[in-house]
């Protein structure tokens with residue numbers, strides 16, 4: 001049975017994702033995303049499940065930064081799950097009494113409308129996860145009045161939901177990923193995604209365009225691009241890319257090799273089946289046989305045979 005670390009404690013959205021999609025796995029709750037990834041790196045767990053991005057709020061930046069640094073991990077799977085937020089309080093607390101609300105920053109930004117409308121005077125404080133917020137609110141003498149969390153966290157920690165489905169949009173989905181220590185890659189399925197992190201060699205006009213061209217000329221469709229500060233001063237960035245296809249595909253392999261020539265450091269983050277199972281559309285002239293035929297043709301030219 002595999003043991004998977006996740007953003008805990010019990011009751012997070014991350015745990016719900018894990019329970020749903022790997023019901024037989026042993027679960028290891030961790031205090032934050034970094035600790036979950038380290039448990040996978042150190043072998044304390046076989047892998048980790050962490051949130052990566054949200055359809056409203058965008059990236060979970062802690063996850064992006066943790067994957068870009070430290071010992072390499074590979075994404076081996078992804079899942080898209082709807083999230084629904086509840087306002088949890090100790091029994092007896094009323095909406096009008098709420099002054100201090102605790103939750104994960106990604107939940108805060110997705111419930112801004114409700115907070116402004118229903119609790120305009122409340123201060124929102126960041127917690128490491130939605131369930132950590134609920135656990136804290138439930139603890140004796142807590143200075144916080146409410147947590148924004150999944151409803152199930154209320155059941156675990158003995159809190160009441162005084163409002164449900166408080167997100168600004170009802171169709172919000174979160175993308176969770178499973179990571180493992182580098183090893184055998186998942187087989188190509190025809191509906192795959194590849195992720196990597198690119199650190200530019202030097203800053204010059206058109207540097208980003210040069211990277212994008214490696215994808216464009218080979219017909220590789222990007223599905224996400226994100227710049228993150230390197231920490232080495234204003235204006236210094238590295239880039240996260242997600243794109244369609246598997247590293248085993250010729251066009252993807254060649255695009256990644258092209259990026260490798262352009263970059264100081266290129267970190268491969270994995271090729272894995274897409275959660276939505278949408279098959280990759282292959283542009284004319286960019287299928288594997290097209291690359292093989294072109295290589296054969298070039299070989300003949302070089303050998304003086306054509």
Ligand SMILES: O=C(O)C(=O)Cc1ccccc1
Nearest residue numbers: 012013014104106107129130
């Ligand atoms: O804190 C959690 O429960 C998480 O799993 C992270 C998160 C927070 C808000 C929306 C989606 C995921």
